[in-house]
Amino acid sequence: MENNEQHIILKTKNLSIGYVSKKAQTVIASGINIELHQGELVGLVGANGIGKSTLLRTLTKVQNPIKGQVFINNKPLEKQSALDLAKILSLVLTEKLISKNLSVFELVALGRQPYTNWVGNLTSEDIFIVNQALEQTHIEDIKHKKCFELSDGQLQKVMIARALSQDTNLIILDEPTTHLDMYHKAYILKLLKKLAKETGKTILFSSHEIDLAIQLCDSMIVMTKGHVEIDQPCNLIQSGAFEKLFPKDLIAFDETTGSFRIKK
Ligand SMILES: Nc1ncnc2c1ncn2[C@@H]1O[C@H](COP(=O)(O)OP(=O)(O)OP(=O)(O)O)[C@@H](O)[C@H]1O
Known part of the structure; x- marks a missing residue:
């Protein structure tokens, strides 16, 4: 497969993410094994509160992993200085x-x-x-x-x-389409796609725009309770990954259109 031959920019090995306080350790997700390749547009999706921002913060050294490791350009993240990292990775937050x-x-x-x-x-x-x-x-x-x-x-x-x-070779964006209208959501995501293709940068973004991400992304990371999966959107549709995103009472994923529909 073409993607696997491309240079791996970011990789995680058995990563667990979460929060540690004086009293307790809260694991948000574990066993995360993902690879991002050069020139790929990768969308990260999952329900509210599932851990998307926590994962992005861990991948960018804003917070430490609970367990496991993150590698950027094959080098462990903990061994990269802030200045080295700033030349490899740029982070766009919505704050x-x-x-x-x-x-x-x-x-x-x-x-x-x-x-x-x-x-x-x-x-x-x-x-x-x-x-x-x-x-x-x-x-x-x-x-x-x-x-x-x-x-x-x-x-x-x-x-x-x-x-x-x-x-930088890698750009990571946390919810770049929040507060935008439908046109501008599509505009921003198409712009990211174009930039990934034209500049060879790897762009990872989190989003609630699952339908748009399915249409535009080379790969997607789907976070559900207890499971983090990465694959091409068509494979994720086939394996039923999107159906597991939300409770089935209100909305259902339509495999033929690659979008969610309200149950009437
Ligand atoms: N600083 C923190 N300390 C402890 N727990 C936190 C902290 N920040 C977030 N959490 C918890 O971690 C879990 C994941 O939150 P996170 O913000 O990563 O989810 P998300 O998928 O980005 O959500 P959303 O789509 O609503 O932005 C939530 O249960 C949240 O309450």
Whole structure:
């Protein structure tokens, strides 16, 4: 199979994710074995509270695994310094931006931080890469606007541009389509697909847009209680993975259309 011959960017080995407090350890999911290949668009889906953000935070060293290991470019995550990691992996979170006073250009330029000197001076190469990221996300026309003046959809594109200007082989986004209308959800996910194909970057995103992800992703990670599965969408449809996502009383997965339907 073509994908398996491609370079593995990220891999987990028997990973358990969760939270540790003074009193107890809560395992959210365990036995996670996934591989992400170069140039793939990978969607992570699962019901509310199943552990998608926890998994993304563990894959990006924001929190530690309970057990097992994460490898990026074959090197254990715990052995990578913050600066090394910033050159391999960019992370786009949906939390409110603290730096909304910056212009779009300035915010996208923050992606160059791992490469700039301590005062953050941009070289002509940095400026070229920032402009390229603005172009790739089609936001050149708003580059002088302040971020607080932007709509949610525009801001989402700015955050993706910032990740692109960081120039990493791997981009991870936590719910990049939240608060967007149907058109802009499709727009953002198609943009991610195009970027993965054209730039060879591996892009992993979590989403509740299961129908769109099925249509666009090369692979999908499906999280259900006690099980995390990764495969191509068509194989996941055949194995009935999407049917296990939600209780069956309200909605059912239609294999022929690859979408969920309300039970009447
Ligand atoms: N800081 C934390 N400490 C302890 N438990 C947490 C913490 N953050 C999240 N959890 C718990 O971990 C579980 C998984 O949460 P997580 O946010 O990863 O789910 P999710 O799949 O991203 O959900 P959603 O789709 O609603 O965003 C939930 O039961 C949640 O309550």
